[in-house]
Amino acid sequence: MKKITAGLFSLLFLIGSLQGIAQKKDGGKKTMTWTTKSEEAKKLASQGVDHFLNIEFPQAYQEFTAALKLDPEFTIPLVFMANLSTGDVKKMYIQKAIKSAANKTEGEKLFASVVAEGNTPAENRETWAKLHKMFPDGGMIGAFYVNTRETPDERFAAAEEYIQQFPDNGFMYNTIAYMYMLDKKDMAMAKKNFEKYIELYPEGSNPYDSMGEYYLTVGDKENAKKYYSMSLEKYPFTNSSITALQKLNEEGKTQVKN
Numbered sequence: 312m313k314k315i316t317a318g319l320f321s322l323l324f325l326i327g328s329l330q331g332i333a334q335k336k337d338g339g340k341k342t343m344t345w346t347t348k349s350e351e352a353k354k355l356a357s358q359g360v361d362h363f364l365n366i367e368f369p370q371a372y373q374e375f376t377a378a379l380k381l382d383p384e385f386t387i388p389l390v391f392m393a394n395l396s397t398g399d400v401k402k403m404y405i406q407k408a409i410k411s412a413a414n415k416t417e418g419e420k421l422f423a424s425v426v427a428e429g430n431t432p433a434e435n436r437e438t439w440a441k442l443h444k445m446f447p448d449g450g451m452i453g454a455f456y457v458n459t460r461e462t463p464d465e466r467f468a469a470a471e472e473y474i475q476q477f478p479d480n481g482f483m484y485n486t487i488a489y490m491y492m493l494d495k496k497d498m499a500m501a502k503k504n505f506e507k508y509i510e511l512y513p514e515g516s517n518p519y520d521s522m523g524e525y526y527l528t529v530g531d532k533e534n535a536k537k538y539y540s541m542s543l544e545k546y547p548f549t550n551s552s553i554t555a556l557q558k559l560n561e562e563g564k565t566q567v568k569n
Contacts, residue, residue, distance in 0.1 A: 340448035343418040345387050352381035356388045360451070363391060364482045365517045369548060371395065386411045386419050393426045402428070418445060435459060450477050457486065463494050481511030485521055498529055516546035523555060532559055 347353050359374030372395050375388035389411055393404035405426050412423035421442055425435050436459045442449075443456040453476065457469040470487040477483065488504035491497045505525050509518040523538035536559055542552040 341446050342449040343422065343442070343446045343452060344416045345385075346415045346419060347382045347385045347387075349378075349381040349385075352378040352385050352388075355381070356385065356391075359388060359391065363395075364454070365485075365512060365515050366520075367515065367517055367546065367549075368395060370546070383407075384411045386415060386423055390423055390426055418442065421445075432459075436461060450480055453477065454480075454483065457483070463490070466490065467494070479511060481508045481515075481518070484508040484511065485518070488521065488525070492525060492528060498525075501525060514545065516542045516549045516552070518542075519545065520549055520552045520555075523552065527555065527559075532562075535559060 345353060345356070347356075355374045355378035359371045359378065362368070362374065363371035371391065375391050375395070378385055378388045379392070386408060389404055389408035393401055393408050396404055405428060408423045408426055412420045421438055424430075425438050439452070439455045439459045442452045446452045453473050457466060457473050460466040460469050467487070467490050470483060470490065473480075473483050474487065484504045484507040488501045488508065491504060492501035502525060505518070505522045509522060512518050519538045519542035523535045523542060526532070526535040526538060536556060539552040539556045539559075542549050543556070
């Protein structure tokens with residue numbers, strides 16, 4: 312499955328790890344506060360972010376929904392729900408997210424502001440730059456910063472720096488692997504980074520989906536089928552893997568008939 316891009320999700324929220332989500336200054340590190348009245352809601356939101364950043368949206372939606380049942384004013388999942396929704400529901404979550412941040416920290420206010428209707432990519436890019444400057448030790452803010460840089464070269468350089476700072480965050484290896492595969496056409500480095508993604512997140516479905524797309528791109532359909540199938544073993548409702556396998560199987564039937 313393709314990496315998240317700035318065009319897909321203007322806020323691109325990234326997490327350092329389930330235990331390392333930046334909620335306050337910890338040991339002198341500058342990270343963003345997550346204000347909530349419920350520790351369980353915070354845990355669920357952390358899990359939702361982890362799934363979201365690994366492009367596992369159905370699981371993320373469920374966990375954000377559960378977090379909001381415990382704390383309806385929790386800004387972080389409200390912002391995500393605004394981006395996982397459409398139409399009037401999306402507008403509702405945007406309004407709730409911005410309102411919920413009004414009496415919270417400056418970081419949370421800025422974070423919520425990126426979903427405001429009418430924002431331009433340039434405006435959101437500047438907001439993420441501000442947040443990155445405020446919270447240089449935050450894995451989530453750093454990842455937003457990576458994905459919202461203006462040019463491919465800027466995004467690639469920022470991704471390399473991110474991996475140096477947060478070497479255990481698997482989703483960034485997925486991001487840079489797609490940069491190698493699609494932008495630089497360096498298939499050897501793409502494969503290396505997809506393999507690292509699997510190593511760091513073996514229980515997820517998206518690493519195998521991404522590797523399936525890699526093999527499909529290089530023309531190795533048998534290995535593509537293998538990894539798409541492995542993705543579905545991890546989560547049987549991964550739409551991109553289902554669609555890819557259906558297409559590959561249909562192509563196989565056509566070739567047999569011919």
